[in-house]
Amino acid sequence: MSAASEIESRLQNLGTQFREAFSAATTELQLRADYAKLLGKKGDLTAVLALLRDVAAEERPRIGALVNAFRADVETTFANELKRLAEQALQAELSGLPFDLSLPGRLSFGRGHRHPVLSVRDELLGIFRELGFASVDGPEVELEENNFTKLAFPPDHPATDMQDSFWFNNKVLLRTHTSNVQVREMMKLATRVAAGEPPRLAVVSAGAVYRRDDDVTHSPMFHQMEGFLIDTAVSMAELRGVLSAFAERLYGPGTPTRFRPSYFPFVEPGAEVDVGCVFCSVEQGTRSSCRVCKATGWLEVGGCGMVHPDVFRHTGLDPEKVTGFAFGMGIDRLAMLRYGIPNIKLLFDNDPRFLSQF
Numbered sequence: 001m002s003a004a005s006e007i008e009s010r011l012q013n014l015g016t017q018f019r020e021a022f023s024a025a026t027t028e029l030q031l032r033a034d035y036a037k038l039l040g041k042k043g044d045l046t047a048v049l050a051l052l053r054d055v056a057a058e059e060r061p062r063i064g065a066l067v068n069a070f071r072a073d074v075e076t077t078f079a080n081e082l083k084r085l086a087e088q089a090l091q092a093e094l095s096g097l098p099f100d101l102s103l104p105g106r107l108s109f110g111r112g113h114r115h116p117v118l119s120v121r122d123e124l125l126g127i128f129r130e131l132g133f134a135s136v137d138g139p140e141v142e143l144e145e146n147n148f149t150k151l152a153f154p155p156d157h158p159a160t161d162m163q164d165s166f167w168f169n170n171k172v173l174l175r176t177h178t179s180n181v182q183v184r185e186m187m188k189l190a191t192r193v194a195a196g197e198p199p200r201l202a203v204v205s206a207g208a209v210y211r212r213d214d215d216v217t218h219s220p221m222f223h224q225m226e227g228f229l230i231d232t233a234v235s236m237a238e239l240r241g242v243l244s245a246f247a248e249r250l251y252g253p254g255t256p257t258r259f260r261p262s263y264f265p266f267v268e269p270g271a272e273v274d275v276g277c278v279f280c281s282v283e284q285g286t287r288s289s290c291r292v293c294k295a296t297g298w299l300e301v302g303g304c305g306m307v308h309p310d311v312f313r314h315t316g317l318d319p320e321k322v323t324g325f326a327f328g329m330g331i332d333r334l335a336m337l338r339y340g341i342p343n344i345k346l347l348f349d350n351d352p353r354f355l356s357q358f
Contacts, residue, residue, distance in 0.1 A: 003054035004063050010048045011070050014038065018074060022081045031085060035078050039071070116358040117223055117347055120335040121206050124225055127249045131242060133204040133227055138181035140208055144171050150183045150314040151266040159211075166210050174210035177328060178226035179266060181205040183315055189230060190316030199322040201230040206331060219344050223331035228307065230317075230324035236269070239304055239325035243273060250334070251275070258298065267305025267326060274298040275337060299337060302329035 018038050025031035038044050048067075055063050114122075125135050148160050158164055159176055166174040185203050193199045204227040212220060229242070240259065247255045256276040264270040277293035293299045304327035309319035332344055339358055341347065346354055 002056070002059075003051050004056065004059040007048055007051050007055065007063055008066065010051075011066060014044055014048070015070065015073070019077060022077055025081060025085070028082065028085050031078070031081055035074075039074060045071070045074075113358075115347075115355065116335050116339055116341075117332055119358070120338055121223060121225070121331050124246075124250070124329070124331065124334065125204060125206055127246055128204040128227055130249075131245060133202045133229075136181055136185060136203050136205050137207065138175075138178065138184055138205055140175055140210075141168070141172060142175040142180045144173060146180045146183045147173060147175050147177075150311065151179055152308050152310040152314065153265045157265060164212055166212070176211050177209050178205050178207055178224045179326070179328065181226055182228050182266075182326060183311075185228075186230065186311070186315035186317060193317065199230060199232060199317065201228075201324075203228055219332065219348060221348075222344070225302075225329045225331055226326070227328075228324055228326035230307070230322055232322060234306075234323040234325055236306060236325070239306070239327065242325075243304065243327060247275060251337075259304070262303060262305075264303050264305060266308050266311050267303075268308045270303060270305030272300050273302045273304055273327065273329070274300050277337075299333065301333050301337070302327055304328070 018034065021034040022031060025034060036043065040046070045067075052060070052063065052067075129135060144160075148157070153160055165176050168174075181203065182205075185201060189199065189201045204225065206225040207223065208221055209224045210221050213222075227242075229238070244257060247257045258274045259271040260274065262270050262272045275298070277290065277297050277299045304325065307324040307326050312319040312322060312324075332347055335341065335347065336344060
């Protein structure tokens with residue numbers, strides 16, 4: 001048998017097979033599988049076309065026309081069968097039993113719960129409210145002067161760099177800390193003091209802040225809590241007492257804490273606040289493999305200090321008449337300590353398998 005005759009015979013057989021298969025299909029998925037079996041890259045028609053190289057030159061136009069006609073027939077039949085299946089599905093839906101759209105769903109997803117970061121945030125605010133602080137909110141999109149200048153940041157401080165903060169323009173940015181609330185509340189206090197009220201204020205604020213950080217304990221977006229107390233005779237001892245009481249209420253009696261001297265533009269003197277690492281506690285010794293505390297046994301949770309005189313001046317208060325302290329803490333880090341979470345990214349991946357554990 002010549003190659004041309006063999007191609008004609010095979011096309012005839014395939015024609016009978018695909019019509020039977022297409023008409024017998026009961027689902028679109030089955031129909032498309034039969035279509036791919038015939039016209040796919042490794043389909044039956046491809047095997048037939050491999051014989052074209054053996055067809056005599058004078059026969060190739062006729063055989064080519066047969067192949068094209070066969071392919072067009074397949075496409076037409078396939079489209080008609082798709083339409084048939086769609087009409088059958090519609091008819092089955094229209095003729096089926098009616099159903100009540102107001103009925104409750106059959107699937108039960110269970111009851112959700114608060115995110116661990118929000119739970120810790122509310123707990124922290126509750127502790128400081130018990131200690132006499134008022135809870136106040138502030139904007140996340142802030143003016144540069146409230147975020148940096150009035151907090152006594154020098155113009156060349158790295159935090160003011162366009163590469164270190166998220167800016168909208170040279171005057172507006174996403175706040176890098178919740179200290180903008182301190183500026184706003186102190187300016188309000190200055191107005192009240194000018195009207196004859198006493199210079200007394202105790203405020204705590206919590207919310208999202210934004211910096212260009214990214215490692216196991218830092219995220220470009222994270223949550224911070226800021227607190228400050230203003231009066232006529234506030235000392236560093238009172239700051240230590242407030243933060244020690246806070247740590248004991250959060251983690252229980254005997255919670256190890258420490259202050260380390262440090263520099264912040266808006267406080268003088270300043271200190272870092274550390275708590276014992278839950279992954280390798282101070283009492284049990286450190287682990288050289290701990291990536292969270294970097295084998296120190298301590299985890300930094302915030303900074304604190306006495307409010308810098310320049311901050312008082314920039315907000316309209318007289319540093320000769322008022323004193324105060326301020327502190328800031330990373331809520332996400334405290335959540336990591338509370339729940340033993342080794343990587344901050346787990347808090348923001350929104351994996352229900354992880355979040356359901358809390």
